[in-house]
């Protein structure tokens with residue numbers, strides 16, 4: 001199974017977004033954190049900047065919406081050029097309808113869970129999704145410490161994906177670095193968002209390659225991947 005490394009633009013220099021996007025070309029996706037200062041206590045960027053970023057880079061955009069009223073806004077991010085749109089389970093009134101709408105518009109549909117939100121109530125919804133995002137920090141800010149207590153949730157989610165024979169990608173976001181990525185991969189994650197570990201490095205593109213090598217090695221040893 002191929003692992004994917006998605007640098008988070010949240011940790012980039014916002015005055016140079018086009019250059020910062022180009023600095024990580026070679027990454028699988030560019031992770032774009034949209035925050036509205038209501039769902040999370042931080043404010044970042046919206047539809048016009050996503051449109052500009054989509055024009056500025058060949059790397060597909062993985063938009064993570066940390067916003068209220070996701071049902072209303074998520075389709076606009078597909079129109080803006082996002083290849084994948086993640087809404088939060090806690091912010092969507094009709095997640096199945098929304099996932100179907102995103103897919104019908106031609107993008108990948110993804111749902112995120114905050115640390116305190118369990119996966120079990122969403123088991124039946126997983127076939128409607130292309131990706132499930134497990135937050136490994138409280139959403140809102142980059143540079144936070146990885147929450148080890150999320151590892152059992154990653155394992156349970158991977159078990160559910162296997163049980164149902166799904167092609168669902170399992171993304172982790174928050175505190176993912178050289179020190180934590182192997183634990184995430186062993187637990188079952190295959191898509192890794194990294195902000196400060198990439199943009200805090202002297203060579204962001206090299207940081208992406210190094211994280212991918214680590215994740216690939218850990219996945220090759222992982223029991224969940226060996227079963228496939």
Ligand SMILES: O=C(CO)[C@H](O)[C@H](O)COP(=O)(O)O
Pocket residue numbers: 008010011031033064137138139140141142143144173174175176193194195196197
């Ligand atoms: O969603 C996010 C915060 O809500 C960011 O994507 C995440 O925190 C990435 O930053 P870092 O890798 O530095 O933790």
